[in-house]
Amino acid sequence: xxxxxxxxxxxxxxxxxxxxxxxxxxxxxxxxxxxxxxxxxxxxxxxxxxxxxxxxxxxxxxxxxxxxxxxxxxxxxxxxxxxxxxxxxxxxxxxxxxxxxxxxxxxxxxxxxxxxxxxxxxxxxxxxxxxxxxxxxxxxxxxxxxxxxxxxxxxxxxxxxxxxxxxxxxxxxxxxxxxxxxxxxxxxxxxxxxxxxxxxxxxxxxxxxxxxxxxxxxxxxxxxxxxxx
Amino acid sequence: xxxxxxxxxxxxxxxxxxxxxxxxxxxxxxxxxxxxxxxxxxxxxxxxxxxxxxxxxxxxxxxxxxxxxxxxxxxxxxxxxxxxxxxxxxxxxxxxxxxxxxxxxxxxxxxxxxxxxxxxxxxxxxxxxxxxxxxxxxxxxxxxxxxxxxxxxxxxxxxxxxxxxxxxxxxxxxxxxxxxxxxxxxxxxxxxxxxxxxxxxxxxxxxxxxxxxxxxxxxxxxxxxxxxxxx
Numbered sequence: 001x002x003x004x005x006x007x008x009x010x011x012x013x014x015x016x017x018x019x020x021x022x023x024x025x026x027x028x029x030x031x032x033x034x035x036x037x038x039x040x041x042x043x044x045x046x047x048x049x050x051x052x053x054x055x056x057x058x059x060x061x062x063x064x065x066x067x068x069x070x071x072x073x074x075x076x077x078x079x080x081x082x083x084x085x086x087x088x089x090x091x092x093x094x095x096x097x098x099x100x101x102x103x104x105x106x107x108x109x110x111x112x113x114x115x116x117x118x119x120x121x122x123x124x125x126x127x128x129x130x131x132x133x134x135x136x137x138x139x140x141x142x143x144x145x146x147x148x149x150x151x152x153x154x155x156x157x158x159x160x161x162x163x164x165x166x167x168x169x170x171x172x173x174x175x176x177x178x179x180x181x182x183x184x185x186x187x188x189x190x191x192x193x194x195x196x197x198x199x200x201x202x203x204x205x206x207x208x209x210x211x212x213x214x215x216x217x218x219x220x221x222x223x224x225x226x227x228x229x
Numbered sequence: 230x231x232x233x234x235x236x237x238x239x240x241x242x243x244x245x246x247x248x249x250x251x252x253x254x255x256x257x258x259x260x261x262x263x264x265x266x267x268x269x270x271x272x273x274x275x276x277x278x279x280x281x282x283x284x285x286x287x288x289x290x291x292x293x294x295x296x297x298x299x300x301x302x303x304x305x306x307x308x309x310x311x312x313x314x315x316x317x318x319x320x321x322x323x324x325x326x327x328x329x330x331x332x333x334x335x336x337x338x339x340x341x342x343x344x345x346x347x348x349x350x351x352x353x354x355x356x357x358x359x360x361x362x363x364x365x366x367x368x369x370x371x372x373x374x375x376x377x378x379x380x381x382x383x384x385x386x387x388x389x390x391x392x393x394x395x396x397x398x399x400x401x402x403x404x405x406x407x408x409x410x411x412x413x414x415x416x417x418x419x420x421x422x423x424x425x426x427x428x429x430x431x432x433x434x435x436x437x438x439x440x441x442x443x444x445x446x447x448x449x450x451x452x453x454x455x456x457x458x459x460x
Binding site for chain 1: 302413416426433434
């Protein structure tokens with residue numbers, strides 16, 4: 001193992017890691033915002049409300065992220081309407097394409113987590129809120145969503161870690177995040193084992209920090225105490 | 230709207246076959262690794278526990294794509310020296326072998342946790358009953374633990390297989406001619422990226438649906454004799 005090379009290129013890898021973090025942060029936050037209406041609609045009692053989020057989730061969970069990324073980055077350019085639109089400067093940029101794809105992808109998974117959480121809220125709590133005269137909307141906002149947030153948080157932290165690893169795919173659309181940076185450096189140094197090893201350490205470090213952060217958040221929200229029925 | 234594949238249909242079909250082959254081979258390797266990992270993690274020997282824990286933590290903390298790249302590009306030097314030692318110059322890992330190893334490694338790390346959970350879910354009394362009857366350790370494992378574990382682990386393994394199937398797309402990055410690779414070739418020839426990637430997406434969707442149906446029947450078969458709890 002050639003440690004000098006690793007140390008020499010560490011700053012560049014750290015630069016890649018910041019881009020990785022940026023991608024993941026935007027995707028999981030925007031994905032969560034998008035997933036809330038999706039998840040609520042997905043757990044609706046009416047089939048016509050459920051149908052659209054169901055097919056959305058089915059498509060995004062049933063196909064590889066790589067295919068979705070290529071569909072957005074390469075595929076959209078096939079249509080003249082997209083190329084002539086005012087959004088084209090953004091859809092031409094690999095950064096925004098990756099952010100868009102990752103957001104849509106993770107939103108489908110988070111919506112499914114939210115549906116599971118909403119459906120596992122004890123019935124009595126919802127009935128109690130309704131019996132106290134809360135409207136449906138109020139019940140949703142003050143009782144069901146805060147409860148679902150606590151039930152779904154552990155699964156959400158899993159999803160964040162999965163997105164961290166999925167962000168490595170951005171290197172296939174020329175983005176220089178952690179994996180992309182590692183591949184560029186390897187093209188220059190011909191030392192794949194050392195550089196990939198260092199990149200792997202970065203991923204391990206980031207996921208370790210994320211896991212610890214979510215543990216703190218879970219303690220702060222008292223998730224354990226809320227799981228007991 | 231009709232979809233014109235410009236004669237790339239058979240190539241995509243061949244790619245689908247390759248994807249399925251890759252997924253099944255990786256599944257086989259992953260199941261073996263997962264079982265070994267779970268046995269190591271639940272064994273009373275401390276170093277084995279550490280080894281199992283190290284394997285599942287390390288592999289799960291690093292992206293699948295990085296494993297694919299590392300195993301394909303990282304083993305070139307090693308394979309070269311191995312080839313020289315064995316007097317077989319030019320020995321190298323094919324993209325298929327690298328894909329199977331990388332995906333099997335990742336599947337195995339997650340399967341370790343699934344199997345471990347399933348092993349822990351088997352009541353202690355069953356193992357003790359086996360010991361009391363004078364069965365050897367290997368016999369207890371093969372006749373009591375494994376058959377019962379299978380049923381508990383199946384739903385988790387099904388999810389992992391679904392993830393594995395989608396991860397096969399990553400192996401196109403190192404040039405294996407599976408669905409994505411053939412779609413890319415089609416795109417460079419016809420300049421119709423949306424059509425080809427959409428067709429690829431639909432093939433993956435179809436594979437996922439087939440796998441889901443298969444899992445449903447396997448779970449049903451494994452759960453025969455167990456009344457489902459009425460909720």
